């Protein structure tokens with residue numbers, strides 16, 4: 386322990402902490418902008434400056450380790466004036482048209498300007514003098530340079546968390562800007578649309594492309610039947626946008642809110658998550674049979690999950706020669722979209738062209754996914770509009786709903802039933818766990834050998850995790866799997882996907898099945914989730930997901946009665962002809 390004083394009060398602090406962490410422990414907030422708990426320290430915005438008695442310069446609290454005997458002043462006149470000047474300088478270079486900004490009300494710069502009561506303009510207004518661009522070409526993300534404060538959180542996010550490096554710093558001094566390769570549009574570079582930059586941006590420089598008005602218009606149109614699906618992770622994130630604590634589970638209230646907003650049918654992406662397990666599990670077993678029994682060398686193993694559209698874009702860009710490892714399954718969002726305008730339309734006696742299919746996702750890449758040319762197998766665009774968790778909160782606020790007063794309601798029928806296996810899709814390792822629960826039982830006729838069906842080795846927040854399950858005494862049809870150790874890997878955050886893909890590429894990976902999720906923590910940490918998202922918040926959302934699973938009566942995808950009905954009435958069998966047409970696709974180079 387080190388003995389120091391903060392603002393004149395003696396305190397003991399563990400060695401290795403920064404001044405920022407030490408102050409935080411003591412309940413003293415030091416403002417930050419370039420700092421984010423997910424990222425390495427940059428120390429470039431200087432908003433967190435503090436005074437260390439005896440030194441004739443100010444220090445950045447985020448980048449200065451505490452030393453024995455330090456006397457730290459976080460709120461001296463010198464500190465306050467300096468911070469105020471920094472904020473004023475940032476504002477002079479910032480398009481401060483806050484009332485017209487998408488981040489109005491949740492902007493870190495705006496909050497600081499308010500806290501420090503910046504009411505005068507002492508510095509020259511620089512914004513109108515510069516020629517700023519707004520890149521609106523991507524279906525997922527808008528980049529508005531006039532709002533950028535050059536903190537570089539987005540650049541570090543794209544490099545450190547995602548290993549993508551789509552964003553970079555160009556030029557120096559007052560010409561310095563955050564840009565892309567040759568200043569191309571985000572749409573035309575290696576951007577995966579994951580939206581982690583959006584989630585980590587302190588201002589409105591990077592925001593999701595929102596489709597709020599389009600959805601209101603559809604709801605208001607009496608000739609349209611508007612169906613909404615909600616992704617697994619939205620139910621453990623939405624509450625935060627509406628004032629609840631991280632980790633609040635709001636499934637039933639969310640359904641109630643969606644009904645009050647005027648959607649004609651409120652259904653669940655979890656239904657098609659269960660369906661994905663049926664299709665993907667069957668695909669994995671088919672590939673194993675071809676490889677082990679038929680000795681077919683053209684079969685690609687390991688098989689990789691294909692539900693995260695950021696991951697799909699990443700492998701398309703970075704490992705195009707390995708696309709055959711991807712499962713042919715579309716994501717649950719897209720399976721849902723294809724079924725809404727076919728199976729659901731028929732069952733409800735609706736014309737598919739009169740259906741508007743909306744999805745609520747924790748993800749910005751899902752907007753891009755819905756727009757892909759591969760996603761029109763119903764004969765129409767399968768999913769018309771994708772809103773993030775944040776956009777749904779905006780709809781709820783605009784409608785004036787008091788979320789806390791809503792009584793929980795159940796999803797509508799036909800495509801609204803789901804199991805715990807589907808809920809855990811929202812957490813890293815969840816797709817793997819769901820697949821193992823079903824595949825093991827199909828092969829052996831017995832439940833997976835883990836207490837309470839909790840396959841704990843695949844859970845957690847390690848960037849890359851490995852697990853294996855030994856198959857013993859399988860049913861006759863699967864005798865070739867007797868004694869096989871099914872080897873699995875899980876990677877979340879694209880920087881970790883790179884580690885695993887490099888081992889696949891070098892031939893060192895002897896896995897059978899790999900789950901890849903583009904975002905840290907899986908979808909619960911998606912680019913469309915509430916801001917802030919950080920390690921503690923992701924942990925709370927993950928706990929909420931696993932609690933939701935543990936409390937459900939059905940926890941294995943193959944037990945979902947509506948999925949069983951779908952096969953009986955429409956699809957007939959996994960990987961059958963109809964499934965092949967509607968639920969599967971092939972991504973090409």
Ligand code: HC1
Pocket residue numbers: 615616617618619654655657658692693694716717718719746747748751810811907908909911
């Ligand atoms: Fe996900 Fe998925 S889990 S990709 O993270 O497979 O976005 O929540 O909806 O499609 O189900 C996201 C979440 C989501 C799909 C499912």
